[in-house]
Structure formats: C-alpha cells, structure tokens
Amino acid sequence: MRNFRIFRGDKSGGKMLDYQIEVDKGMVVLDAIHRIQTEQANDLAVRWNCKAGKCGSCSVEINGIPKLSCMTRMNEYGPEETVSIRPLKTFPIMKDLVTDVLWNYEQNKKIVPFTPDPNLKNKNGDYVMMQEDIDRIQEFRKCIECFLCQNVCHILRDQGKKDKFVGPRFMIQLAGLEMHPLDTQDRIPAIKEKFGSGMCNITRCCTDVCPEHIQITDNAIIPLKERVVDRFYDPVIWLWRKLFRRKSV
Amino acid sequence: MIIGKTNRTDNWWFEPLWTGIGFFAFVIYTTWAMLQANYYWWDAGANGFGGYLSPFYSPLIFINPLAQGSAPMDHSWFGFWPEWWPSLIPASPAILILAGPLSFRMTCYYYRKFYYRAYFMSPVACAVKGVSQKHYKGETALLIFQNLHRYTLYIALGFVVILSYDAILGFFRNGQLGIGVGSIILLINPILLAGYAFGCHAFRHLSGGKLDCFSCPSGKQKIRYKLWKGVSWLNGEHMLWAWASMIWVAFADIYVRMVAMGNWTDFNTWGY
Ligand code: SF4
Ligand code: SF4
Ligand code: FES
Ligand code: FES
Numbered sequence: 001m002r003n004f005r006i007f008r009g010d011k012s013g014g015k016m017l018d019y020q021i022e023v024d025k026g027m028v029v030l031d032a033i034h035r036i037q038t039e040q041a042n043d044l045a046v047r048w049n050c051k052a053g054k055c056g057s058c059s060v061e062i063n064g065i066p067k068l069s070c071m072t073r074m075n076e077y078g079p080e081e082t083v084s085i086r087p088l089k090t091f092p093i094m095k096d097l098v099t100d101v102l103w104n105y106e107q108n109k110k111i112v113p114f115t116p117d118p119n120l121k122n123k124n125g126d127y128v129m130m131q132e133d134i135d136r137i138q139e140f141r142k143c144i145e146c147f148l149c150q151n152v153c154h155i156l157r158d159q160g161k162k163d164k165f166v167g168p169r170f171m172i173q174l175a176g177l178e179m180h181p182l183d184t185q186d187r188i189p190a191i192k193e194k195f196g197s198g199m200c201n202i203t204r205c206c207t208d209v210c211p212e213h214i215q216i217t218d219n220a221i222i223p224l225k226e227r228v229v230d231r232f233y234d235p236v237i238w239l240w241r242k243l244f245r246r247k248s249v
Numbered sequence: 250m251i252i253g254k255t256n257r258t259d260n261w262w263f264e265p266l267w268t269g270i271g272f273f274a275f276v277i278y279t280t281w282a283m284l285q286a287n288y289y290w291w292d293a294g295a296n297g298f299g300g301y302l303s304p305f306y307s308p309l310i311f312i313n314p315l316a317q318g319s320a321p322m323d324h325s326w327f328g329f330w331p332e333w334w335p336s337l338i339p340a341s342p343a344i345l346i347l348a349g350p351l352s353f354r355m356t357c358y359y360y361r362k363f364y365y366r367a368y369f370m371s372p373v374a375c376a377v378k379g380v381s382q383k384h385y386k387g388e389t390a391l392l393i394f395q396n397l398h399r400y401t402l403y404i405a406l407g408f409v410v411i412l413s414y415d416a417i418l419g420f421f422r423n424g425q426l427g428i429g430v431g432s433i434i435l436l437i438n439p440i441l442l443a444g445y446a447f448g449c450h451a452f453r454h455l456s457g458g459k460l461d462c463f464s465c466p467s468g469k470q471k472i473r474y475k476l477w478k479g480v481s482w483l484n485g486e487h488m489l490w491a492w493a494s495m496i497w498v499a500f501a502d503i504y505v506r507m508v509a510m511g512n513w514t515d516f517n518t519w520g521y
Binding site for chain 2: 061063064065066081084086089130132133152154155157158159161165178179180181183196198199200201202203204205208209217218222223225226227228229230232233234
C-alpha cells in the first residue's frame, strides 16, 4: 500500500486528502491517480490526454516539483514516501488537479504571427531555408505547451507580474520568430517593452522543469536579451547608429 | 509570506547553500590576498626574464619594490608606486586591477543566476518562495547595468592575453627555459579563463548569435556560423568553466604566495 495526498477542492478552497492504493511495477503517477479515481474517488478531476509526454495536459506539482504526471515514474519515490499531488500554483484552480491555463493562450494572441517576405519565394513558390539556419528554432518547436515553465517562473508565480512578463514559453515562441531567417517583423521593441524580456532574471527554473529539455534561458531568453542590448543599451552601437544612420552593425 | 515556503520535499536548499558559501569563501580569500600587497612574485631571486606572477596581481601597473616578494621593477607598466597613494590603502598592485575580472564575473549570466538565487533569494530555488518584492522589476530598473556585460567581456579578453604572457614567463627563469609545478599551474590558469570567457553569452551573441541567417544570401555557411557553433559548445558548460577558472585563479595565487614565502618548495627543472 502506498500513500498519496491529493488536493481536492475548487477555487473557493479545498484540502489535501489521503488515499492508499496498491502500486504495480512500472506505474507512473498518472496511473496512480487514475487508480484512485477508479477505486476511491470517482469525482476526482484530472486533465490528461496522451499519457506519452506529448500533449502537455497532465502538468501538476508532485512533492512540490512541477512535473508531467504521465512521465513521472513511481519508483522515483521511496517505498514509504507519501506522494503529494497538487494543481499548478500559478493558474486559477477549476477543480482538484485541473487549472485554468487560459491566460497562456491570451499571451500567444499578442504575438504577431510569422511574417515572411513573399519576394523570397523561389520560382516554384516555395520558401527555401538551410538546415543550419533553422536548427536553433527547431529546438523551440519541441514545446508541448505543458506550461510547467510558466508555472514555475517566479515572476508569474510569486511576484504576481502577469501583466509585465509574457513568460518563458512565449519567450521561446518570440525567439523562434525573431531568429527566423525569413521573418520580416521587427520584434525587438515589443520583446523589451510589451513582453518584458528585462523582467527575467535568468534564474533558469523554466529550463530546470521543461520536460522537453528545451534550453529556454540559454538558447532563447539570453540571446533575446543580447539583441535588446544591441538595440537599446550598447552605447557604442548607439553612437555608431547616430553617426552613420545605419540600422545595424 | 515565509521565505523558503515550499511543498518540495527534496534538498532544494543544497545548491544555493554550497554555491553561496563557495563564492563567499572566494571573495574573502581574494580580498585578503589583495590587501597583503606582498609575496606575489617568485623567481628564486634569479632576476632576468622569467618568474611566477600571481594572477591576482597581474598586470603590475605600479610596483612597490620595498614589499616582500614583489616583482622586479622592469615588470611594472608605469614604474614606481606613486607617492600620492594614500597611506591608509595598502600599496597593492592587485587593488588596481581586480575590479576588471570581478566586474566580468559579477555581470556574467551564470553568476547572476547563482547570486540572484543564493543571495537575493529571488527565487532561492525553483517552486520555493523567495523574498517577494511588491515591485519586482527584474533587470529593468536598478539592475539595468547588467546589460553592459559585453564591455566587461572585452576587459576579460585583455586579461586572457596578459595571463597568457604570464604563463610564458612561468616557463623561464633568468632567461632559461624550464618547467616547474608553478609553470603548469600558471599555464592552466589562462586556459580555464579562456574557456570561461570564450563561452560567454555575450561572446556567443557577437560571434554569430545575433544573425538571423547564417548562410544568407549565398546559401553557403559563413565562418561566423562555425565560430558560433564553437562558442555554443563552450557555452553549454559555462557554469563549469566559471567555477573551475575561479577556483584555479585563487589556487594559483595561493601557490605563488606559499612558494614566495618559502612555505612550499617549487619542484622544477632549474634546480633552484
Ligand atoms: S529564467 Fe526567467 S523566464 Fe525562466 S523561470 Fe527564471 S525568471 Fe522566469
Ligand atoms: S517550453 Fe518546455 S516547459 Fe515550457 S511549455 Fe514548452 S514544453 Fe512545457
Ligand atoms: S498526458 Fe499528455 S503529456 Fe502527460
Ligand atoms: S555570460 Fe558568463 S561570462 Fe558572459
């Protein structure tokens, strides 16, 4: 018998309840939740879809660490250890383990979509890119939108600055567009102001929790910060631009 | 609101604790070594070309030849220690230069992560409540100077050159080529610093990261792409380089100091 402690409640409040079940070899935490749901708590709300770490629905906090419940094996925990499962802290609770992540989709809408230059099409009407130019961006395309990074980012989680920072998931989205060889939008001013790249203090919790192991901070946020420096903070580049009226160096 | 409040059950405090203590120890030692103003040079009294110079004291802008274990005057860039120097402050060449490497480390993206976590507790660890600031502004307000990190990189690259010269110096004594334990220690020092500096995020950006397209318009890879790849490779282990180079530079100072004071014997091929 293994002990689980699961949050039960909704936006008006709730409490942690204990459940004991038998755990079989090879089970993941989501399996255990399902067994509890089947055997003891038919009304336990949990969001999931693929059970393969690819849909990003099953994000919860297991023993305080933001994780995908379908990719967390039970043998990560000691045989006597109580496994506590809570909903994501950063987003409003709907019921039990299910939170309302709508805020994230709203952020996505603020981003100007990919805008390629139609003149760059070749004679067959295709856009051609070299692999080495999009390697970087493809890393960001691995995102499964589990929002674990959004949940753990202290700016959104603890500092309550959802109005000032778009969050790591959308910083990689922006990086993927900003670094795209075909995109024509000038995104740097918005990355600094509207999306708040300067709010991130590169403490890397987003990178630590990403189940796709995307190097969010090193490969997306820091490179964006450096591009913002080029545009807004570097005094030599600023002078150069003033003197020679050039857009870039 | 309680600092350290979390539902985590693992040893989340371990990393901020050891990094916090480790860096603090480095700062204490560096400050002490800087204020000593002595025993930073060893050539066994041989003079001539060659000798061990502590990296904390390099370059030697001025030299006070009266200090114990000081370098010969011809190693000074601008001659004798100035007379106007206030007597309250030790006449230490380290005081004049340490701000350079220190500013590089303090604005490094890795060090920022570590001290925002360990010292500022913002946050102290992931999914652990840190010091909550009502008006959290990240790096947009007081910390906006962090955006000038690239300028400290330029300084650090200068130090790579200077410390490489010191490494060559370490293989000579009185103009004679040779090798000692100290030569190897002083050779590893600039290598670790170079690994750290060339893996810098600002350097990664300048080397090629700032380009949207590595192969436009010709469709052929540019040299900058290869450069960027190389820098990215170093950058992947940036934290390791940061710690290794920091520990080593302190160790190199300890070694030169101990040998110069006569506490340790430098095994070498010169035989003195
Ligand atoms: S690195 Fe930046 S975006 Fe990522 S969790 Fe930390 S503050 Fe948030
Ligand atoms: S970046 Fe990683 S953690 Fe963030 S939403 Fe995408 S997959 Fe999840
Ligand atoms: S259920 Fe799809 S990622 Fe876990
Ligand atoms: S980012 Fe660490 S030295 Fe520049």
